Amino acid sequence: MSNHFKYDETINAVYVNFNTNYKRFSFQTGLRLENTDSKGNQLQNGQKFKRNYTNLFPTVFVQYKVDSIGNNQLVAAYGKRINRPYFQDLNPFISPLDRFTYYAGNPYLNPAFANNYELSYRYKGYFSTTLSYGETKDDINETIEISDGIYYSRPGNTGKSQVYSINFTADIPIVKWWKANFYSEITHSKYKSQLYTEDLDTSGTYWYFSANHSFNFSKNWSGEIGGNYQTDVVSAQFIIGARGSVNIGAKTKILQGNGSLRFSVNDVFYGGIVNGTINNLRLTDATWVNKRDSRFAAITFTYSFGKAFQSKDQHDASGADSEKNRVKE
16 A cells, blocks of 8 residues: 556547358458557656557458358458556556565556467367467566566566467267267467566477266256366466366256255366466576365355346447456456
């Protein structure tokens, strides 16, 4: 409470969209023009900044139905987007995390600009696979700097990043009462930047897999079991260690179907512990472990009463969703 940071931001935008269909092709394109004007002020020490920038963001989407009924589809897409920093990340205030580590925002953060390309194949609602490539300028990541024996954790622009990825999704009705969903992804990331006293030049490939099974044993009983696993992930200055989890649950309807009772256990084997290594620190090896409360059991009772009613139409504020997401929890 020893300081006060004021931040004002105005985003003005105008956009145009066009879409059309021709035989088995669907085509959609758009262009958005944005102007951002922002200013920040930390009142106690007088640190101020102003920023104004204008950019164009094109998008293109093409879909082709391989067969006449559309069971098989090919989709190609391109889009340019802007990733603005979290509001809190712009606050230069320094706060202690422990006796050796401080956290600080970075008022000099620039927005990140990304170009994303995708090529997908879809079969009905059962299977899809996507090949994608993304290139980001001024990518925003957490960084660590050592100064006089103290670690300073702050967000920073880590230069250029490239991401190559392929993923697979499958929704499989195994039998009438048993459905399964599978997702798998292989991603290769590269980061290159000048970072404090060192040159950041890292890359790595990780694999992620998840599987979820749902069971309808009877009219009143259902259950589910799912899990996921992820290998080591390279993220700019960090290597995040492998982790996985298994979750289970069961649900029954009671009170003539008006109530339900659900029992669930999250991260049964307590595999969701986050750990890793920090790279690009001069003459220093650093690791960390974050033991979260990821394993827990819950019993949930739900009871529905009264007549169902339809809520009134509400204002569509979807255009501001990306800005709402810039507030950290």
